[in-house]
Amino acid sequence: MNDFEKSRGFWGSRAGFVIAAAGSAIGLGNIWKFPYITGQHGGGAFVIVYLICIVLIGIPIMLAEFTIGRKTHKNPVGAYKNIHPAGLWFLVGGMGVLAGFMILSFYSVVAGWTIAYVVRSIFMLVTQFETAADAGKYFGNFASNPFEALLFHTIFMSLCISIVIKGVRSGIEKSCDILMPTLLFILVLLVIRSLTLKGAWAGVVFYLKPEFSKLTAQGVLVALGHAFFSLSLGMGAMITYGSYLSKKENLASSALIVGALDTVIALLAGLMIFPAVFAMGLEPSAGPGLVFHVLPAVFSKMPFGNIVSIAFFTLLAIAALTSGISLLEVVVAYFIDEIRWSRKKAVLIVGSVIFILGIPSALSFGAFGEYKLFGMNFFDIVDHIASNYLLPLGGLLICVFVAWVWGPKPALEEIHIGEHKFPFAGGWVFLVKYISPVAVGIILIAKLMGK
Ligand code: PFF
Numbered sequence: 001m002n003d004f005e006k007s008r009g010f011w012g013s014r015a016g017f018v019i020a021a022a023g024s025a026i027g028l029g030n031i032w033k034f035p036y037i038t039g040q041h042g043g044g045a046f047v048i049v050y051l052i053c054i055v056l057i058g059i060p061i062m063l064a065e066f067t068i069g070r071k072t073h074k075n076p077v078g079a080y081k082n083i084h085p086a087g088l089w090f091l092v093g094g095m096g097v098l099a100g101f102m103i104l105s106f107y108s109v110v111a112g113w114t115i116a117y118v119v120r121s122i123f124m125l126v127t128q129f130e131t132a133a134d135a136g137k138y139f140g141n142f143a144s145n146p147f148e149a150l151l152f153h154t155i156f157m158s159l160c161i162s163i164v165i166k167g168v169r170s171g172i173e174k175s176c177d178i179l180m181p182t183l184l185f186i187l188v189l190l191v192i193r194s195l196t197l198k199g200a201w202a203g204v205v206f207y208l209k210p211e212f213s214k215l216t217a218q219g220v221l222v223a224l225g226h227a228f229f230s231l232s233l234g235m236g237a238m239i240t241y242g243s244y245l246s247k248k249e250n251l252a253s254s255a256l257i258v259g260a261l262d263t264v265i266a267l268l269a270g271l272m273i274f275p276a277v278f279a280m281g282l283e284p285s286a287g288p289g290l291v292f293h294v295l296p297a298v299f300s301k302m303p304f305g306n307i308v309s310i311a312f313f314t315l316l317a318i319a320a321l322t323s324g325i326s327l328l329e330v331v332v333a334y335f336i337d338e339i340r341w342s343r344k345k346a347v348l349i350v351g352s353v354i355f356i357l358g359i360p361s362a363l364s365f366g367a368f369g370e371y372k373l374f375g376m377n378f379f380d381i382v383d384h385i386a387s388n389y390l391l392p393l394g395g396l397l398i399c400v401f402v403a404w405v406w407g408p409k410p411a412l413e414e415i416h417i418g419e420h421k422f423p424f425a426g427g428w429v430f431l432v433k434y435i436s437p438v439a440v441g442i443i444l445i446a447k448l449m450g451k
Pocket residue numbers: 024025026027028029030103229230231232233235237323324326327
């Protein structure tokens with residue numbers, strides 16, 4: 001390893017790496033999106049399909065990403081170039097860097113809302129609603145106010161920048177070491193609070209009772225697409241995090257632990273939300289409005305709802321922050337490795353450009369709301385392109401690269417370094433070679449056909 005590679009940084013410990021990777025995976029996707037898509041697509045039946053996607057497709061691709069990253073100690077573009085200098089494979093890494101740019105620009109807007117709601121909860125402004133409609137109206141007014149949308153987008157990006165600028169170990173690892181246990185602690189308290197409310201059981205039944213009749217082909221596509229987004233796959237975030245890992249660590253068990261943690265947190269998030277919604281006699285909104293429309297109304301009716309509201313939005317903000325820093329790190333690592341910028345320069349420039357790209361998304365619910373393409377505002381377009389196309393395409397190409405271009409043999413050699421046992425080696429190769437690319441190819445084709 002040369003001096004430059006040493007200066008890129010390394011995780012201080014394997015636990016630090018696993019916690020940071022789990023921090024990337026556990027985000028708004030788990031707490032805001034997973035519960036409502038589960039509610040929409042058949043409860044327990046959807047959860048079963050989602051678990052199958054995580055085990056058969058998500059975790060194997062995560063392991064592929066860790067392996068490419070650790071083998072090369074490079075950002076996504078450099079990693080492809082390093083393993084396969086000929087051809088255009090580095091463009092797959094480039095697509096990941098672009099996806100990181102795009103996702104963080106709108107992710108920061110939603111993350112900003114969560115910070116704003118923490119502040120508003122402290123001042124008891126979001127726990128005074130009679131109905132979910134009142135809370136929804138309040139949210140609409142809030143999100144369309146350009147000053148606030150921009151202010152909190154700025155605050156969130158500044159937080160990401162201030163952590164990533166400190167580097168892998170003293171910035172990302174250290175902050176995740178504090179933030180992730182805090183997240184788990186708040187989540188467990190809120191699940192207990194929710195499940196002990198009178199009438200909570202109806203929510204558990206709604207959430208988890210398998211209703212296979214509600215499960216459609218569309219639901220299966222949603223489950224697979226969400227597995228990608230939730231595990232932060234397809235854009236090289238896990239290549240980047242794997243690139244800071246030392247040769248002695250166990251890649252396969254790390255992928256398993258990160259995948260399991262992400263799934264457990266998503267399931268707990270549903271157990272926090274639905275029992276409370278039912279216990280307070282509200283309708284579980286069938287869509288993205290759940291968190292900002294329905295929950296404030298739930299908190300308004302609940303004993304000590306104000307404290308619960310502060311805890312809940314803090315939880316969301318933490319989850320968003322540990323994911324936001326991983327998105328920023330992917331882009332920053334590219335500029336450090338390939339363009340040879342210093343970390344400080346890379347973080348400040350990249351962070352500012354992402355901030356600027358986020359401005360039209362932040363204004364999409366107000367001033368820019370009228371500008372639409374195919375019925376979508378700027379925020380929706382960026383989300384749609386990155387989450388629905390760039391991530392699955394990136395995931396598909398990662399599988400093809402590892403299984404067919406680089407080859408399973410050198411990949412397994414990397415996984416086996418340090419004499420770590422990997423009893424599922426044969427199964428992993430089979431999944432990455434055949435099952436994952438075909439499954440992801442199907443989602444992509446279905447999405448292109450507008451399904
Ligand atoms: N996994 C994050 C979530 O569930 O919210 C989102 C995400 C983070 C996607 C980082 C991709 C990524 F590289």
